[in-house]
Amino acid sequence: MNEFLKGILDGINSLFGNYGWSIIVFTLLIKLVLMPFDYKSRVGMRKTTKIQPQIAALQKKYANDKDKLNAKMAELYKKEGVNPMSSCLPMLLTFPILIAMFNAMRMVSNEHLVQQTFDILLGNEPVLESWLWIKNLWMPDSPFAAAWPDLNSLNLIPADIWQKALTALPAETVDALSGAVQSATGTVISYESFGTNLRGSIEAIYNTMAAMPTYVEQVSTLPGFNFNLIITTVSVIKNFNGWFLLPLLSAGSQYLMSAMTQPAQTDGQQNSTGNFMKWFFPLFTLYLCFSYTAAFALYWVASNLIAMVQNWGINKYLDMKEKKAADTVAVEGKVK
Numbered sequence: 001m002n003e004f005l006k007g008i009l010d011g012i013n014s015l016f017g018n019y020g021w022s023i024i025v026f027t028l029l030i031k032l033v034l035m036p037f038d039y040k041s042r043v044g045m046r047k048t049t050k051i052q053p054q055i056a057a058l059q060k061k062y063a064n065d066k067d068k069l070n071a072k073m074a075e076l077y078k079k080e081g082v083n084p085m086s087s088c089l090p091m092l093l094t095f096p097i098l099i100a101m102f103n104a105m106r107m108v109s110n111e112h113l114v115q116q117t118f119d120i121l122l123g124n125e126p127v128l129e130s131w132l133w134i135k136n137l138w139m140p141d142s143p144f145a146a147a148w149p150d151l152n153s154l155n156l157i158p159a160d161i162w163q164k165a166l167t168a169l170p171a172e173t174v175d176a177l178s179g180a181v182q183s184a185t186g187t188v189i190s191y192e193s194f195g196t197n198l199r200g201s202i203e204a205i206y207n208t209m210a211a212m213p214t215y216v217e218q219v220s221t222l223p224g225f226n227f228n229l230i231i232t233t234v235s236v237i238k239n240f241n242g243w244f245l246l247p248l249l250s251a252g253s254q255y256l257m258s259a260m261t262q263p264a265q266t267d268g269q270q271n272s273t274g275n276f277m278k279w280f281f282p283l284f285t286l287y288l289c290f291s292y293t294a295a296f297a298l299y300w301v302a303s304n305l306i307a308m309v310q311n312w313g314i315n316k317y318l319d320m321k322e323k324k325a326a327d328t329v330a331v332e333g334k335v336k
Contacts, residue, residue: 027101181205
């Protein structure tokens with residue numbers, strides 16, 4: 001599945017020539033494919049919301065008898081044709097596809113980061129994938145991240161990606177890469193070394209780049225712009241990769257998504273939990289998109305915006321459908 005979705009993303013990019021716009025189109029296509037599941041989830045959520053007053057009445061009446069409450073709740077669900085899992089099950093079915101989609105984008109990101117790293121080691125200017133204000137989609141959209149690969153980004157790349165990139169290169173290029181790293185650090189890198197000593201090979205590659213004046217200039221920091229965030233210290237990079245807009249947009253859109261999709265709760269504890277999650281997910285999203293690639297943050301923003309439009313459209317359609325049904329019942333009642 002990962003390779004299949006990666007092939008689709010690469011195919012879209014062959015048409016658009018830019019992975020930023022390709023990720024947006026890719027996300028839109030996946031959302032359209034999964035729309036029937038979203039529709040079923042929304043229908044189930046609306047049914048559950050409609051019987052909330054009855055649920056609240058039962059909870060109040062049988063507050064001291066949990067067994068009786070559960071039995072009455074089951075009767076209510078059966079009578080109203082409501083499946084308590086109907087709003088969650090469709091989302092659970094789509095979860096593996098969303099995970100595969102994320103893995104596909106991560107594979108593309110890792111392949112490009114490895115190629116950029118090899119270009120730097122060979123003394124060449126790396127080809128960066130820019131998008132609007134972002135210099136390199138495969139690095140975080142942040143003034144605290146360089147446009148060129150750093151140690152943190154390289155450590156996220158698994159051994160098989162490094163090995164695949166090496167096998168695609170001519171033998172003389174592999175020798176040149178290995179020679180550059182060995183002369184700088186004394187470490188020999190090869191197909192085998194990435195399998196047996198991945199961290200050591202990556203560290204040797206990074207140390208080699210860190211000794212190159214061109215690389216040092218690209219990742220150097222601005223003096224006096226160091227910030228202590230308690231759990232870590234961050235510094236503003238001279239040639240920073242982005243303005244931190246996508247992480248902020250991802251957190252903001254996540255908050256709006258949570259506010260739109262969170263059903264009304266009559267139980268006080270459930271309501272408190274819902275309010276907590278409404279704030280937790282945006283903050284967690286902000287952390288993820290701050291520390292991961294701009295491509296991932298772009299996907300998150302696009303996914304949330306498309307989902308909000310979908311939810312608005314589905315709700316409008318269901319409102320019209322319910323109104324039409326109510327009008328039909330009213331007409332039939334007058335006829336009788």
